[in-house]
Amino acid sequence: MQTVVLAAGEGTRLRPLTDRRPKPTVPVADRTLVEHVVDAAEAAGAARVVVVVGYGADAVRDALGDRTTVEFVTQERQRGTADAVRAARDRLDDAPFAVLNGDVLYDRASLSRLYDAGPGVGAARVDDPSNYGVLETDGDGRVRGVVEKPDDPASDLVNAGAYVFPAAARDWLDVGESDRGELELTDVLTRACGAVEMRAVTVERWLDVGRPWELLAANEWKLGELDRRIEGEVHPDADLRGPVVVEDGASVDAGVVIEGPALVRAGASVGPNAYVRGATLVGEGATVGHGVEVKNSVLMAGATVGHLSYVGDSVLGRDVNFGAGTTVANLRHDDQPVVVRVKGDPTSTGRRKFGVVCGDDAKTGIETALNAGVVLGTGARTTPGETVRRDRDRSA
Template sequence: MQTVVLAAGEGTRMRPLTDRRPKPTVPVADRTLVEHVVDAATAAGASRVVVVVGYAADAVRTALADRPAVEFVRQPRQRGTADAVRAARDALDDAPFAVLNGDVLYDRASLERLYESGPGVGAARVEHPERYGVLQTDDDGVVQGIVEKPADPSSDLVNAGAYVFPAAARKWLDVDESDRGEYELTDVLARACEAGTTRAVTVDRWLDVGRPWELLAANEWRLSELDRRLAGEVHADADLRGPVVVEGGAAVDAGVVIEGPALVRAGASVGPNAYVRGATLVGEGATVGHGVEVKNSVLMAGATVGHLSYVGDSVLGRDVNFGAGTTVANLRHDDDDVTVRVNGEPTATGRRKFGVVCGDGVKTGIETALNAGVVLGTDARTAPGETVTRDRDRSI
């Protein structure tokens, strides 16, 4: 099955983490997000993979550089998903083709079923279908249509963003512009549904990684699949429990306790006397110093939490540096879900515990306290002893 992977978008809802990288290249365990998508497609039986790039295209190409079977096409302007597939049209054979989003995780078995289904769309049952495109199906599971974000959903079965189209769909990509000024792949799906042969193929597991807390969820998923492997330097007095991976070139010092699932990537260092627990990624060249506790968090490449600090349920971008004694709050006193501002709008994370989001290059002064749900923009700074309760876009 020839497969198109859409990886041209910027990912504005993931800002500030995408200020300096496209969303498909954010880290999920030992690979970028788009690598997971391409690898799942290949394992499920993709005969060839065409990746559509656009925003920060070179970063996507670099991420996939060691996969020689991958081809790239460029979408000059990001004008919607149908326009993205249209950019790949000339690269496709005159045969059925699949389309996957480069920022959605799928399990392999579900993709295999989709590839074997003939014309089909990945379908998932969700708690809040009003947030998605709701699929309308008959008693045999044939898709009759799709309604985008309905106020009163007719079912809880939604579009999971994975498709198999007939060869004829290459000619259906010249759709009309939508009300929001884009060319939508769902309009192509509607055309496919008119033939009466497009089936809803239920996926076992999928995750749309659009916002920072969903990046945490993605890492929780993929880190849970780790097998214990200690290739790096681990001190005899360190205590590593459960599925922990220490890559070659990483170091774990004396007095460290790591409770898996956790991944310490090449060039990273942990300790002495540090505590890492929950689903935690310590990225390449990152540092978790003396007396630091990190819980259920993502530390991207080069991030440093030097000493005597606490980081919980948080995402730290590349080259973040937390001053000594920096403490992250990750729980509201009223026990409601933590909210985070996304594109300027307060948005519920669905998480009772969530800490902070730090863009690349953030630096905190010593003894900084960061409130739950705070977002520090790229290169933001805090003063020594400061308590930060509101988002900060720039340096003090």
């Protein structure tokens, strides 16, 4: 099955983590997000994968490397998902083709079923379908159409953003533009439903990684799939429990306790008496200092958490530096879900516990206290002893 992977978007809802990198290249466990998508496609039966790139194209190419099954095409202007597939049209043979979003995780068994059952669309049941495209189906599971973000959804079955189209769909990529001046795959899907039998194929597990807490959830999922592997330097007095991976070139010092699932990547170090637990990623070259506790968090490459600090349920970008004694709050006293501002709008994470989001190169002074849901922008600074209750950009 030839497959198109859409990886040209900027990922604005994931800012500030995507200020300096495209969303498909953010880390999820031991590889980037787009690598997980391509790996799942290949496992499902994709013999050829055409990756559509745009924003940060070189970073996406570097992440995928020299795979013989992968080729790239550039979308010059971002005018919707169908327009992105249209950019790849000349690379497609006259045969059915799959389309996957490069920022959505799928379980491989579900993708295999979709590839085998196509033409079809991946379908998932969600608690709140009003934020998705709701699929209209008949009693036999045939898709009749899709309604985008309805106020009164007719069902909880939504479009999971994975498709297998018939070969004829290559000629349907010139459908009219939407009200936003974009060409969308949902319009192609509607055309397909009127021409062929499109099946709704249930996706057991999927995750649209669009906002910072969803990146945390993605790492929880993929770290949970890792098997224990100890290749780096681990002090005899360290205590590693459960599925813990310490890559070659990483080091774990005396008195450390790591409760898996956890991954300590090459070049990273975990200092004396540190405590790492939950689903935690310590990225390449990252540092967890003496007496630090890190719980259920993502530390991207080069991030440093100074000694005697606490980081819980948080995402730290590349080269973030937390001064000694920095403390992250990750729980509201009223037990309501933590709220984070996304593109300026207060948005519920749906998570009772969530800490902070820090863009690349953010730095805190010693004894800084960060409130739950705070976002520190790329290059942001705090002063020693400061309590930060609101988001901060670059100034101290």
